[in-house]
Amino acid sequence: MTADSISPIPRSAAPREAPAAVTAMVRLIRDTWARSEPYLPEISQFFYGxxxxxxxxxxxxxxxxxxVQRGRLVRALVRIVQMVDRPDDLVPFLRQxxxxxxxxxxxxxxYEAVGTALLAALKSHLGAEWTPAVERAWxxxxxxxxxxxxxxxxxDVNPPFWSATVVEHRRLTWDLALVRLIPEQPVPYTPGQYMSVEVPQRPxxxxxxxxxxxxxxxGGIEFHVRAxxxxxxSRAIVSHTQPGDVWRLGPPIGRLAVDRERSKGVLMxxxxxxxxxxxAILDHLAQWGENPKTRLFYGGPAREDLYDLEDLRALAATNPWLSIIPVVERGEDLPGCEQGTLAEAVTRYGAWPEHDILVSGSPAMIRATVSRMxxxxxxxxxxxxxxxxxx
Ligand SMILES: Cc1cc2nc3c(=O)[nH]c(=O)nc-3n(C[C@H](O)[C@H](O)[C@H](O)COP(=O)(O)OP(=O)(O)OC[C@H]3O[C@@H](n4cnc5c(N)ncnc54)[C@H](O)[C@@H]3O)c2cc1C
Ligand code: HEM
Known part of the structure; x- marks a missing residue:
């Protein structure tokens, strides 16, 4: 997750209702943060000091x-603290x-030091607006x-991180590389999860x-990295990673998954x-001959951005439950491709009732697609x- 990374779109259909006291607490926090956020650089400086x-x-x-990191941690902290009224989403994430x-x-x-520093930084900025009620809420x-x-x-009984050696670095396009690593011990991730990585070029x-x-x-893991x-x-990975480099991998995070027993149809x-x-999820499903019917809309600005299309088509050719629909924003009349944004393309087919829908991409793409759906x-x-x- 990045510091700017909390979605405004609630994830679950019927989130648990927050108690009134929690709602009031969050309102105070949001109000004071709205006034503080423009001063993030100063607040961060105070916080780190x-x-x-x-x-x-x-x-x-x-x-x-x-x-290099500027206000990353402070912004991340605040975004998360503001979400205490969404425990169903927040708690599993916090545990990870x-x-x-x-x-x-x-x-x-x-943690105590971070809490003290955060509150002191906000107080130093807010002056008289830092009332006892505001302090209590934060x-x-x-x-x-x-x-x-x-x-x-x-x-947690797992190691705090895993060391992994790069065994392959291949440019798939001018700005995109595939990096394959072998960890010292297998990392216990489930397909669809992500993890944080540290590379030797950028300690x-x-x-x-x-x-x-x-x-x-x-235990091999492949990453696709775009500069x-x-x-x-990302630029260091795409341009300077070499076989033999040792990366550190943090523990797996995230909840994207397909329940192949229960799902009636999947839209990706x-x-x-x-x-x-x-x-990764398709790779996992492909070990079975039968799976829920799965349709993958794979999009980008132009045909050359769909770097994995040939491999995906090959996967679909041997797995009849899978179909691939390429979507391009530019390039009129490309045979076999839908035109437009992903949000436009998937909604042409209606609401996809009875389907499990998995959306993955840039923050803007996720927001646009989910809203339109x-x-x-x-x-x-x-x-x-x-x-x-x-x-
Ligand atoms: C859950 C999750 C999974 C991810 N998985 C992948 C993955 O599999 N492959 C992959 O290549 N990346 C992935 N990313 C993005 C990755 O973590 C980094 O954010 C990205 O590589 C940029 O890092 P950086 O240090 O190069 O840029 P930074 O130095 O952090 O940022 C430099 C500039 O680029 C902008 N920027 C940051 N990210 C993006 C972006 N994605 N698109 C456009 N501009 C951006 C920033 O706002 C900033 O202005 C994932 C991110 C998340 C949150
Ligand atoms: C309530 C407690 C905390 C929360 C919610 C939290 C949240 C986060 C998040 C979401 C990130 C990722 C930011 C990104 O990648 O953009 C992060 C990074 C980080 N956190 Fe925490 N954190 C907490 C406590 C701490 C503590 C106690 C420390 C120890 C000093 C710490 C040290 C770091 C460091 C070093 C980074 C990476 C560097 C950086 O992004 O600046 N965090 N934190």
């Missing part, structure tokens, strides 16, 4: 050049996040979030990537490297996407 004074050991968890934080070497007293919400993370971290800059294959006997403009980590919607987790009549409960992966 205080954190590194209270718990000097935490300095080593962060990159040497703090400018708590396990994930073990990779930094975070211990309970660091403190309570932070405590709920931190407790869920720490409990899961304490109960302490962890980024999330989604394995594009189901777990294999040799984004100005991207610190993938944009760009958002294909990777859906590819809801308008077309799909039920929120049908739609899966990682609710914490929206930039």
């Amino acid at each position: 205080m954190l590194f004074t209270l718990a000097p050991a935490t300095r080593d968890f962060f990159p040497i050049n703090m400018e 996040l708590g396990r994930d934080h073990r990779k930094f070497g975070v211990i309970p007293k660091h 403190a309570e919400a932070f405590t709920i979030v931190a407790r869920a993370m720490q409990e899961a971290a304490a109960a 302490r800059l962890w980024r999330y990537l989604s394995p594009a294959n189901a777990p294999r006997a040799d 984004v403009d100005g991207g610190w980590v 919607v993938a944009g760009g490297t958002g294909l990777a987790p859906l590819r 809801l308008v077309a009549g799909s039920a929120l409960g049908q739609i899966q996407y990682d609710p914490f992966t929206v930039d």
Whole structure:
């Protein structure tokens, strides 16, 4: 997840109703954050200054050049704290996040220091607006979030991270590479999950990537990585990764999945490297001869962006339960391709009743697709996407 990554779209169809006290607490937090957010750089600077004074050991968890990450942690913290009124979505995620934080070497007293530093940073900025009620709201919400993370971290029996060696680095297009790694020990992920990775070229800059294959006997994991403009980590991976490099992989996160026993039909919607987790699920399903009928809409701006189309077609050719529908925004009349955005293409077929719908791609693509499907009549409960992966 990135710091900007909390979705405004609730994931579950009928989220548990938050108690009135929690709703009031969240309202206070949102109001004060709305006034503070424009000052994120100053607030972050204060936060880190205080954190590194209270718990000097935490300095080593962060990159040497703090400018690179700017307000990432503070923004992530606040977005999550604001979601305490959505426990059904939040708690499973927090448990994964708590396990994930073990990779930094975070211990309970660091949570206390982070909480103190966050509240002090907000207070320093808000002045008279930092009333006792506001302080109580932030403190309570932070405590709920931190407790869920720490409990899961304490109960975790897996290693805090896995070392994995790059065995292949192949450019699929000018800006996209396939990287295959073999971990020292298999990573216990389920197809559709993602994990944070740290590469030797960019120490302490962890980024999330989604394995594009189901777990294999040799533990091998393939990532599809696109270099984004100005991207610190993705450009280094695409341009400079070499066989023999040793990466660190954090624990698996996320809930995208197909229940092949229960599902009556599956609609997958993938944009760009958002294909990777859906590819892993298809790879997993392909071990059975029969599966729910699955349709994958795979889209991008132009035909050349659909980097995996030939392999997907080959997979569909040997698996009759699967069909692939390429979608391009540019390129009139390309044979076998739908025109338009993914949101437009999938909704041409109506609301997809009785289907499980999995959406994966850029934050903007997820937002556009889910919103349009809801308008077309799909039920929120049908739609899966990682609710914490929206930039
Ligand atoms: C759950 C999840 C799974 C992911 N899986 C994959 C994957 O399988 N393959 C993959 O290549 N990436 C994946 N990503 C994106 C990846 O984690 C990084 O965000 C991306 O590689 C950019 O990192 P960076 O360090 O290069 O860019 P940064 O240095 O963090 O950002 C540099 C600039 O690029 C912008 N930017 C960041 N991400 C994107 C983006 N995706 N598109 C356009 N602009 C962007 C930022 O806003 C910033 O302006 C995933 C992200 C999430 C949240
Ligand atoms: C309530 C408690 C916490 C929450 C909700 C939380 C949340 C997060 C999230 C979501 C990220 C990912 C940000 C991204 O990739 O964009 C992150 C990163 C990180 N967190 Fe935490 N965190 C918490 C506590 C802590 C503590 C106690 C530490 C220890 C000092 C810590 C250290 C880090 C570091 C080092 C990173 C990566 C560097 C960075 O993104 O700046 N976190 N945290």
